[in-house]
Amino acid sequence: MIKVGIIGSTGYAGGELVRILTGHKDAEIVWYGSRSYIDQKYADVYRNMFQIVDAACMDDNMEALAAQADVIFTATPQGLCASLVNENILSQVKIIDLSADFRIKDVKTYEKWYGIEHKSPEFISEAVYGLCEINRNDVKKARLIANPGCYTTCSILTAYPLAKEGLIDMDTLIIDAKSGTSGAGRGAKLPNLFCEVNENIKAYGVATHRHTPEIEEQLGYASGREVVLNFTPHLVPMNRGILATEYAKLTKDVTYEEVKAVYDKYYKDAKFIRVLDKGVFPETKWVEGSNYTDINFQIDPRTGRIIMMGAIDNLVKGAAGQAVQNMNLAFGLPEDEGLNLVPMFP
């Protein structure tokens, strides 16, 4: 049994980790970390866990937790994991960080976009970017895994095969993405109040969103060149889900079948990626509650552009599901253990 500690178990991403790991046959949660609910029953924080989780919440003492666990998930605000991790901890336990602390390889870029000082830059280079479908082999050997962001997971997976094969002109790539409000976490924030979000759609972080450099960096590795792109996120009145619509000029004349073959080349064995049938486009409802990424595309011969679309559940493939997928890989388990979550509808 893998002993799991979760720092930040009382947030939305942490709560989803608890939900998924409760059904994982090879994992046992030994630490329900919290800042605000220490010593209170976890099931009082999330009543869906009544009679399922009996434990009380604990603090964020990573040193103490490292002595008890095989893996620690940090589902905490930006900067916290970097401030807690050290060599002694990493020599005892694997860490899967759901925040952005170890995602971006250039510390100055991280500090610029996040506006905070990085407290343990010495571990950035060894951290593996945990986008399982792309970095599967490195994840298996990693002791520190940087779980990708929700917008980034969806945006990168949607464009990755075409970027890798040089089929799209990276200078023309534009990503328009929409997210449900759980993406902003459980903490009370004025822009996320019911009256601000309900019956409303709004762009935010325009030209400044912190996922921009993460997407640029990863698609840069894929395409073998520097990528600078426009990424515009929107908040939509739903609980979960991300839909990314991406536009780029094609570098050559290609048919539907040729592009489909490129997606199949990269994803045909990827359990959690579903390239949809011709003319069927991703919808957030069809992936909700699951670890799937649904993808499809449409060539527009009139403009010479391709329109690519991807949908995920931000809390599952965009956070906790992907984190568990990373854990499975890192511990030599089947990649889908505990993750056979059938999408729910309606």
Ligand SMILES: NC(=O)C1=CN([C@@H]2O[C@H](COP(=O)(O)OP(=O)(O)OC[C@H]3O[C@@H](n4cnc5c(N)ncnc54)[C@H](OP(=O)(O)O)[C@@H]3O)[C@@H](O)[C@H]2O)C=CC1
């Ligand atoms: N929501 C999403 O869709 C996604 C989130 N993420 C990332 O996951 C992380 C968590 O996000 P999310 O769950 O949405 O956020 P929430 O605001 O819902 O939860 C934050 C969690 O962190 C804990 N926490 C806050 N401050 C501290 C602290 N100083 N010390 C210890 N624990 C602390 C909170 O504890 P308590 O409640 O007990 O005070 C809570 O458990 C973030 O880095 C986020 O960027 C990544 C992908 C998707």
Ligand SMILES: CC(=O)N[C@@H](CCC(=O)OP(=O)(O)O)C(=O)O
């Ligand atoms: C709707 C909403 O507010 N979403 C969050 C992204 C959540 C996420 O995945 O981002 P990280 O893992 O990088 O924190 C945002 O825009 O900041």
